[in-house]
Amino acid sequence: MEIHATTKFVRLTPSKARDLARALRGLPVSDALKIVEFSERKAAFYIRKTLKSAIANAENNAKLSAEKLFVKTARIEHGPQMKRFWPRSRGMVSPIIRRMSHVKITLTDEKPSAK
Secondary structure (H helix, E strand, O other), X not given: OEEEEEEEEEOOXXXXXXXXXXXXXXXXXXXXHHHHHOOOXXXXXXXXXXXXXXXXXXXXXXXOOHHHOEEEEEEEEEEEEEEEEEEOHHHOEEEEEEEEEEEEEEEEOOOOOOO
């Protein structure tokens, strides 16, 4: 059985969060929580929030135990971009693109296959 959780419109660039999400794939939920709780990165806060939401979904909606769950996928997808401008000399501007992300985590109760 698969359990999903999503956090949308996170003010974080996807490239800065993807390597941490990649490290969680295939791990038991307890190990994944330890990794994100002791990481000092901004991405760890949002990934931990989404992971805890997925665990709560599994326990409350699907009646699954958290000890038996594994992280099947942890994806960081592109969200919308805010376009801002920085003033420059002689009346010109430089664009600034503020990126957002969507954090999507899928848990499963089946042990992942060896890679």
